[in-house]
Amino acid sequence: MAIQLSCATFLGVEGIIISVEIDISRGIPSFNIVGMADTSVKEAKDRVRAAIINSGYKFPNNRITINLAPADLKKEGTIFDLPIAIGILIASKQIEIESMDQYLVMGELSLSGKLKKVKGVLPITIEGSKKGFKKLLIPYDNYVDCSMIKGIQIYPLNSLKQAVGFLLHKDMPSYHYEEVKEIAKESSRDFSEVIGQEAAKRALEVAAAGGHNILMHGAPGSGKTMLAERITSILPNLTYEEALDVTKIYSVHEGVNYEGGLIQRRPFRSPHNTITEVALVGGGRNLMPGEISLAHNGVLFLDEILEFKKSLLQMLRQPLEDRTIKITRNAGTVSYPSSFMLVAALNPCPCGFYGTNIKPCRCSDYEIKRYIGKLSGPLLDRIDIFTQVNPLSYGEINCNIKKESSKEIRERVENARTIQVERFKSENIKSNSEMKQKHIKKYCQINNKTSKILELAFNKFHLSTRVYSRILKVSRTIADIEGKENIEEKHIIEALNYRKFINSEII
Ligand SMILES: [Zn+2]
Known part of the structure; x- marks a missing residue:
């Protein structure tokens, strides 16, 4: 037998x-x-x-x-x-x-x-x-x-x-039950260490609250990286299921330093712009997950995003949309989860000083246009929030106002996320950033007065319907942070502000 x-x-x-x-x-x-x-x-x-x-x-x-x-x-x-x-x-x-x-x-x-x-x-x-x-x-x-x-x-x-x-x-050899390792929940970096930058901090709070992709632009040395590195400190703690999903990816990856235990901190991945396709999206001989999967349930930070090869950025489109990546190679086909928040940073122009008061910009209009043009439309389309990070003024550096800690900001973010989880419990999504057209129709209703403002902006700046949807999604998040059921005028106005890109153009 x-x-x-x-x-x-x-x-x-x-x-x-x-x-x-x-x-x-x-x-x-x-x-x-x-x-x-x-x-x-x-x-x-x-x-x-x-x-x-x-x-x-x-x-x-x-x-x-x-x-x-x-x-x-x-x-x-x-x-x-x-x-x-x-x-x-x-x-x-x-x-x-x-x-x-x-x-x-x-x-x-x-x-x-x-x-x-x-x-x-x-x-x-x-x-x-x-x-x-x-x-x-x-x-x-x-x-x-x-x-x-x-x-x-x-x-x-x-x-x-x-x-x-x-x-x-049933005799077990005596073995030492090690306390299950918990990899620290708290990030060592805190928003209270960032001087000034209140507008950028607010933009990051909104992005964190709705899971929105965000792009920071500003002169070199203005603090974009410092801000980005602190985003995970204001994101909600991982749930047990989310932590398992993250740990699974690290446990099968051969190149990362994973020593066992449940990963309880949201991942922050910051690949260098020389990264290969395989290292970014996954694949290779062993069909390993890439950076976009190592960033699952966390943040993928692309510093100096325009220094990345255009073909690499193109590859992000599909996983940004589907939140999962399918890799097919000779070795077979696998799917890896890749639901990450994209945080990108760039200088406003090749010399870095366009629109700042530190130094005059040496670039021609054509150079600036070509530089920004590297950021392809479809990728730009997937960014909900744009924010400028300015170098600090003397007054800001010397200002003694007590800075908010990451914990205080995270509490607001968590409240807004709780509202979203409740709202979408029958929809198979978790955050405002994941809303599709049908969800926007259902959950982002606005009254006539508010609608008028949006109409004005729509016509004045020739917004696409895609951008229109993004403004509504971000407005929904801002209203959620305030615990408001309805999207109000001020929420729309703030969201419109997050569409200002270099040159203060609304895109
Ligand atoms: Zn310049």
């Missing part, structure tokens, strides 16, 4: 349960693994055989067939070693276990029978917990990766022998 155990693999950041069937029958001794196993799974045969023998059991001298299902899924890695070995021991009646139904089993075996760390344990554990598995057998070194998952009991083990001991007698 075939024995069946459950293991799992992962694709992108999603865990997939794999059924491992083991059949031992009479016949010429052989050992086969079927079910589209790649070479690393085939190598499992040698490891499993040696591990079984070196753990003091017998390797059956029969015809052994292992089937990994579903067969149409490409399976890689060494994660199936442990379930295969346990299955062989059960099927050959060397150990007797009533039922393996509640167990999810995974781990790589060394030739000596020791269990070694495997990749992707976090998404697998989350999927296992969702699918109702109650017990998870994993290599000891993977413990910290998944110990924060609720609803599934985790048994970290050092060897095949220990795994068998546990299954037979």
Whole structure:
């Protein structure tokens, strides 16, 4: 009779349960693994055989067939070693276990029978917990990766022998339960450290409150980067589900420094303008997530956005719209979440001083136009808020007014977000920035008087309907910050101000 155990693999950041069937029958001794196993799974045969023998059991001298299902899924890695070995021991009646139904089993075996760390344990554990598995057998070194998952009991083990001991007698080796690492919630950077810049701070508050993409423009050294680096400090804390989504991405990425534990701070990613396509959007030989996914549920900051290659910026259009990225390469197709807030910064012109009172600008009109023209229309279209960051005046530098802390601003942001979550609970979106036309129609109603102002602006500045929608969305957020049910004139006027780009033109 075939024995069946459950293991799992992962694709992108999603865990997939794999059924491992083991059949031992009479016949010429052989050992086969079927079910589209790649070479690393085939190598499992040698490891499993040696591990079984070196753990003091017998390797059956029969015809052994292992089937990994579903067969149409490409399976890689060494994660199936442990379930295969346990299955062989059960099927050959060397150990007797009533039922393996509640167990999810995974781990790589060394030739000596020791269990070694495997990749992707976090998404697998989350999927296992969702699918109702109650017990998870994993290599000891993977413990910290998944110990924060609720609803599934985790048994970290050092060897095949220990795994068998546990299954037979429920004896767990004594191990040190480490306090689940919580990566600090609070950002070390605070808005109270930023002198002046009240208008820009307000714009960032509105952006944070509605999840709006924002572009800051101003002279070099005016503080754009300093402001951007503090945005995550005013964004609401991650919920448990959001934190899991973020942690999953970091746990499968090979290039970032992730040491386990639940990531509870919103990510802030600031890739350099020399970044490659693959590093930005994801892909490569191993289909790794890119910066846009590492920024999921957080902020993607593109400093000096015009220094990025135009083709790179073009690639942001689709993920900005869909909040997810599909990557297709020879290695297969995966989807990674990429719902980030885009924060961009640029100088107003090539010399950097257009429209400032620090130095006269040396650029010609044509040069300025060409410079700004690099920012393609479709990308500009996805930015809700523009704000100018001016160099400080002497008076501002010496001003002693107490600055608001990030915590105070975050409280207003959180209140506005709570209103949005409540408003959109049946709509499958979470923030004002995600509103589509039908939502705008439903939730951004304005009275005649307010409508008049918008009409005036629409005609005067030749606004596109896209921009018109963006103004309404941002107005909705400003009203939410005030806890107002209706969008009022002043909200529209403030939102119109956020459409002023370089040259004070409303775009
Ligand atoms: Zn200039």
